[in-house]
Amino acid sequence: MPDKNKLGVGLFLFSEGWFFATLLIAYAYFHSLPANGPSAANSLNVVHTLIFSICLFASSATIHMAARSFKRGQRAAVSAWLAVTVALGAIFLFGQAREYLGLFAHGVTISTNLFGSTFFTLTGFHGLHVLGGLIALGTLLGVTLDGRLAEVKPSGFESVAMYWHFVDAVWVVIFAVVYLWPLVA
Amino acid sequence: MKDAALPGPTAVESFAQDAREGWLSWVSSVDHKQLGIMYLLGAFVFFLVGGVLALLMRIQLAVPNNHFLSPVMYNQIFTMHGTTMIFLVVVPLLVGMATYMVPLMIGARDMAFPRLNALSFWVQIFGGLMLYFSFATSGINGGAPAVGWFAYAPLTETAYSYGPGVNYWILGLLGIGVGTLTAGINLMATVITMRAPGMHIRRLPLFVWMTLVTAFLIVTVMPILNAGLVMLLADRLLNAHFFRADTGGSAVLWQHVFWAFGHPEVYIMVLPAFGIISEVIPVFSGKPIYGYEVVAASTLAIAFLSMLVWAHHMFAVGLGHAFDIFFALCSMAIAVPTGIKIFNWTATMYQGRVRFTTAMLYAVSFLLMFTIGGLSGIAFAVAPIDWQLTDSYFVVAHFHYVLFGGTAFALFAGVYYWFPKMSGRMLDERWGKIQFWLTFIGFNLTFMIQHVLGMFGMPRRVFTYPPLPGWEAMNMISTVGAFVLAFAVLVLMINIVISLRSGEIAGDNPWDAWTLEWATTSPPPPENFTHVPPVNGRRPLWDLAHPDRTDEMLARAAG
Amino acid sequence: MPGTYSSNAFTLAPASPQAAAISSLFIGTLYFLGAILILVTGLVLYAIVRYRDRPGAPEAKQVFGSMRLEILWTAVPVLSLAVLATFMVRTMIISDPPSAGARPDVRLIAHQWWWEIIYLKSGATAANEIHIPAGKRLLFDFRSADVIHDFWVPALGRKIDVVPGHPNRLWIEADKPGTYLGACAEFCGNEHAWMRIMVIADSPEQFAAWIKQQAAPPAQPVTAEEKLGAKIFRDRICTNCHLRGVGPDLTHLATRRTLAAGAADNTPQNLAAWLHDPNTFKPDSNMPDFKLSDDEVRALVAYLETQK
């Protein structure tokens, strides 16, 4: 039988997937309509965001390494990989905050127009999920630095890793739809 | 099994003792049985509230041009009635029933996540209180939301509903949604990981199986509603534009999002009821369920199709014939797996020995009442008929037949069936039969005539109406029926109170049933089982009682 | 209050080819569904009577199912639904004929809680009571000024939602002259109940005369009282709403049968009561209560009664 904790987290992520899918569909629907004012094409900086996105994508690899070290019981490696993951995630959030502030400075907010509404809702909820993941990762990091790694259940560790991969995967889709789509069209 | 039972009084005494000792346990418990009962009680209280709201509506509608309720009040009341009945009554009742029964039926000690279980319950209750708090908001635009249970935008936008009522509706539903979602995850994880040895997935009692499928639907569609609510909240609080047609938003998008959740939701509200029926009918026919595999598989078909039919609620929006035809065909298709169930349940009774307990009376009338509701659903699935009848009282009749005649009747059957297990005492059968007939008559009196009312052109959600031909008499009949129903609810309450005090002692297995919950004491001990009987088939207790004719042997003999 | 109704809103009493198509599909479907209901009821009743538990009844037979029966009760519904579906598609085309390329004749703008009617060819405007020439189909164009409403006149055919940002079109016609009742069928707020519709099919001559009347400029007040009423009408800023599509156009109010979208018969007494306090008939509508004096009301009624 599958591990119940991992199954529980998996089901939770499955449901989160539908949540993001709905927000993405709303985004895509309005994006496909003709509109004036700020839009993905004229307000977003793909290159900047790509750089920060690469950090997030990379953090998927680092959490994977952390989980592998955890399985092998290499305590120091776990802390190191976790720290790198947290740092990469934090850089991503920093990038997102910067992007938001830039948009606000140009008067683009959630109430500006439909681009604003859909963009901030979609990426905002993703950002909140990254933040949640960072808190979980930070807790794990704290526990490992404290030398209490043995108390962490493998399924608990893997659950956090699964969550982080999920947040990452969602961003792959968001990045493609929000940032790359205008380039193609 | 009888000999293995604890002597009855002990069980009841210990139950009474627990109740005395454990007032605190009502808030601190993480035991699935106690939480299950809390779900059922909480939902029953909301049912009384929703029912009283319904009575207020029926009083207002008894005669034309009535001034009993103001329009604003009436609109709040039907919104709260619908929202309450769906989110705070039917779903929690079914979740509660599953919370109590599923671990027992699969031979587990508890749910997969007992603490999450408590959290789900309390979050859900909190959401409900949040929703009702809206009644306390005052001022010109205060009061409860007055937008209907599916809250079509842009009526829900601040421009048209400036009071805080809709905000409470959104926040309340988010709470309820999160509670239901976590309950769904918990139920799924329980069924998948906690089964007793031998309880293969293909041996699950059908109630458990259908709960599993329901939980899957919950996990899939609840987040869609949550996403919609979040967008609406952004519109209302942050001045976003999602559903505001005047600034480029889309009123139709809300409908898509809501019904992509809303239609699967109606199957969330009926599949566990199908499960109850699949337990009750075989037991009281003395036969195994007819076509187990087909009944189980048709549930999957229904769940799958349920995600492809949402826009049958939007036939009148004017989205084009091709669009309507697609959703019409998918909707009609659902009749097939549902019909398969109806026919298999009926076939289960053939060549059986049908015992007319109250539970069975409800189960049999479920077959007929649900079929009526399902068939009127098919009428709607035929798009041109929907073009005439949507948003008329025909719809009100349809969904009360499936929800009340279907789900509620099944729940009544389940209550009479499982009450002995939960309380240790039988629910009185004489009171039960009185309640059954009152419910049956009152229900049909209230809602049958509404089909005709709809065909005579009466729109739904009107606080009053002109005396058009036939409308007066039909509305009066419906109102009378509602009061008969209310009386039936009182009888149920009386029966429960009387039976809890002085009902006959149930013993472990009063009905000669076969699933694992009947292998333990009534009520079960905190750890559920002292030992779980071996599970070699779908009817473990049958196999124990008939070692010479176990299900396996019977099946082999049948070839 | 509107008292008696000679006409009804019965879905099975069609008065147009579109409605007739739906009606016969509906009746056919009812027979089909009725037959299924009788079948299921019969099977269930037979089972519970024949196999009821009684002394001496045979023991329940332990059978598990039958693949042949399963196939039977899968295939028969599939086939019968396929037949039903073909009838459905046929009826859709008759009951909602295509309108692409055609120019709309009438624009119907739904407001919370009244209907604005614009005859696009003549420019005539009206409210709540829609006149059409019998025997001729007109293309309606539906717009909403605020929330979602729905146009439903059962005797004339399908209903159609009136959705802001999503214009809809529908052919409307009536076989014979007559009055056809309907209502807004999508919940749209406080006074959704009193957002009723009346479609009046006239003979072609009557219709032409009616259109001419509605397109005519407002009648001028004659008596002193009427003149006073006209002055109050301007001073009390009634025109702010009633000439701008916020409230119904009143230039031909006296030709209407009902007030406030069916909430009351259009009599001088009811009009006076309405002006005293609109909440008497239609609480919480968007027409404010001006707390007019009796004299003002009398003058306004006198003036408005001239608006033919």
Ligand code: HEA
């Ligand atoms: C428990 C809840 C429940 C269930 C099970 C159903 C079941 C079905 N519903 Fe219903 N429905 C609601 C709850 C439910 N509904 C609610 C709450 C609304 C209104 C929401 C609102 O507007 O407020 C609604 C509204 C609704 C509409 C929109 C009406 C409108 O507003 O315009 C439609 C349209 O297609 C529809 C269709 C169906 C169909 C096809 C089924 C099918 O699943 C039925 C299948 C069952 C049978 C058909 C009977 C048994 C079958 C046989 C005996 C086999 C032989 C039969 C044939 C060959 C036909 N429903």
Ligand code: HEA
């Ligand atoms: C499971 C769901 C469910 C249930 C059980 C019911 C039960 C009832 N409903 Fe409900 N109804 C809905 C779901 C449900 N409804 C929904 C979803 C809507 C749509 C809302 C919308 O349009 O948005 C609706 C709308 C609706 C309408 C249409 C309103 C309108 O469109 O204007 C009407 C009108 O008759 C109605 C009537 C009733 C009645 C008479 C009952 C009766 O069966 C109620 C019986 C119960 C009681 C009468 C309670 C008994 C109480 C006592 C005995 C008092 C004891 C009290 C104390 C001890 C405090 N309902």
Ligand code: CUA
């Ligand atoms: Cu307009 Cu209801």
Ligand SMILES: [Cu+2]
């Ligand atoms: Cu549906």
